[in-house]
Amino acid sequence: MSSIKILRRLLLCSSLLLYLSSCGTREGRFRLEGRLLNINQGQCYLYSPDNILQGIDTIKIEGGRFAHEIDCEGKGTLMLVFPNFSEQPIFAESGTTATVKADASHMKEMTVQGNDDNKLMTQFRQQTAEMSPPDVAKAAEDFINDHPKSLVSVFLLSKYFLQTPNPDFDKAAQLVDKLHKSQPNIPWLNRFIQSVDGMRDTQSGRFMPSFTASDIHGRRIDNGLLKGKPAVVYVWSTWNYDSQDTQRRLRRLQKDHPGQFAVLGISIDASRKECSDYLRRDSLPWPVVCEERMFESQLYRTFGMQKASDNILFDKSGRIEARGLSTSELQKELEKLLK
Numbered sequence: 001m002s003s004i005k006i007l008r009r010l011l012l013c014s015s016l017l018l019y020l021s022s023c024g025t026r027e028g029r030f031r032l033e034g035r036l037l038n039i040n041q042g043q044c045y046l047y048s049p050d051n052i053l054q055g056i057d058t059i060k061i062e063g064g065r066f067a068h069e070i071d072c073e074g075k076g077t078l079m080l081v082f083p084n085f086s087e088q089p090i091f092a093e094s095g096t097t098a099t100v101k102a103d104a105s106h107m108k109e110m111t112v113q114g115n116d117d118n119k120l121m122t123q124f125r126q127q128t129a130e131m132s133p134p135d136v137a138k139a140a141e142d143f144i145n146d147h148p149k150s151l152v153s154v155f156l157l158s159k160y161f162l163q164t165p166n167p168d169f170d171k172a173a174q175l176v177d178k179l180h181k182s183q184p185n186i187p188w189l190n191r192f193i194q195s196v197d198g199m200r201d202t203q204s205g206r207f208m209p210s211f212t213a214s215d216i217h218g219r220r221i222d223n224g225l226l227k228g229k230p231a232v233v234y235v236w237s238t239w240n241y242d243s244q245d246t247q248r249r250l251r252r253l254q255k256d257h258p259g260q261f262a263v264l265g266i267s268i269d270a271s272r273k274e275c276s277d278y279l280r281r282d283s284l285p286w287p288v289v290c291e292e293r294m295f296e297s298q299l300y301r302t303f304g305m306q307k308a309s310d311n312i313l314f315d316k317s318g319r320i321e322a323r324g325l326s327t328s329e330l331q332k333e334l335e336k337l338l339k
Contacts, residue, residue, distance in 0.1 A: 029094070108125075117150055148181075180193065225287070235309060
């Protein structure tokens with residue numbers, strides 16, 4: 001073959017590669033790329049609160065970079081869990097690529113670029129970085145009213161109006177209704193409609209809801225398990241650090257106060273086997289329920305839970321003392337009841 005023909009073929013291949021790269025991610029797929037400073041190797045986790053991704057994906061970081069693709073029809077929300085266990089929402093859209101840039105020592109300065117929703121989320125984080133919590137909540141409300149068709153609004157609704165110790169249910173219901181009218185086919189929003197009612201029934205001062213379930217060993221349990229002494233119902237998973245920290249703290253408290261309070265764990269792992277394997281390494285003296293439905297778990301909904309590390313504290317009569325506490329707050333309030 002002549003050198004001219006070889007050169008022509010090389011030019012043709014180069015043009016084809018350039019064309020394919022310009023087309024971006026193909027339809028029906030979403031690509032996530034990342035460039036991380038001060039993290040050379042490690043792994044991230046990816047899950048979806050609105051079920052566009054089934055289960056948990058593990059993403060390897062090599063040389064401070066990662067890339068991962070998923071099937072994606074339409075739009076949806078993903079949560080990226082970093083090696084330091086901080087989480088970042090990623091808004092997926094068919095045929096697009098999102099790029100994460102972050103410094104492990106300054107995660108607040110992270111940016112996510114790609115489609116419009118990721119750009120809007122980055123702008124919101126940057127604008128509210130120095131605000132007080134009440135001001136951030138007000139900014140979130142303004143954003144929701146201004147962008148009722150954005151997936152970012154759904155995330156902000158969850159974070160600032162539902163995942164709080166004392167939600168304003170009237171405000172939450174109003175915002176849920178507004179977003180649902182603009183985005184009627186978002187599964188996460190449909191769940192919010194049910195969650196607001198569930199949370200009303202499990203707010204402070206109300207009594208424990210009735211329930212029946214089977215624990216990880218197939219044993220039948222019900223709300224009688226938690227009555228007659230202070231009790232904690234908490235949400236956890238094998239991939240969420242905050243929930244595991246709560247679990248460890250509760251186990252230490254059980255050793256210090258044997259038999260003085262009851263505990264029930266709700267696992268939102270997608271695999272009962274993974275949950276069981278974890279518990280074999282880290283046995284617990286209380287029942288754990290894993291329905292393999294993640295955020296669609298019936299028990300999760302019964303208690304009006306809203307996040308991967310949620311909890312409710314009951315007094316010995318079954319009345320709700322508090323919900324959505326941090327690990328340290330939960331320990332402090334539980335120790336008060338034990339006294």
